[in-house]
Amino acid sequence: PLQPQRAKPFPKHSQRKPSEPKIPSSLIKSVFKHCAKTPVARESFKIVEKCTEKYFKQLCNDLVAFASHAGRKTIEVSDMEVLMRRQRLVTDEMPLHVLIERHLPLEYRKLLIPVAVSGNKVIP
Secondary structure (H helix, E strand, C coil): CCCCCCCCCCCCCCCCCCCCCCCCHHHHHHHHHHHHCCCCCHHHHHHHHHHHHHHHHHHHHHHHHHHHHCCCCCCCHHHHHHHHHHCCCCCCCCCHHHHHHHHCCHHHHHHHCCEEECCCEEEC
């Protein structure tokens, strides 16, 4: 006599943790090569990637702490300015506008630094 076939149970998959978003290694390599301006050994890129990951995690933790200290849930520009002051990237001798002018292309400078134009208008 014919018996109905039983469906095979699907194998249980182990629950994987969702992976954290990462900065693409190609981006890290290109930025590092540009800044180093000298040949870099392949083995050193792994260390640079680890350091970059740790740096950005710490940066984000600090920004969250500054926002929560101010009683906010949203990180604002002022939190970034405080962080840059604490890291001594921005000082009285080196204001934020000078860093922007030194390191960013003109199209980003125009967006970040207000400029007075004729007609008493300020852009942006």
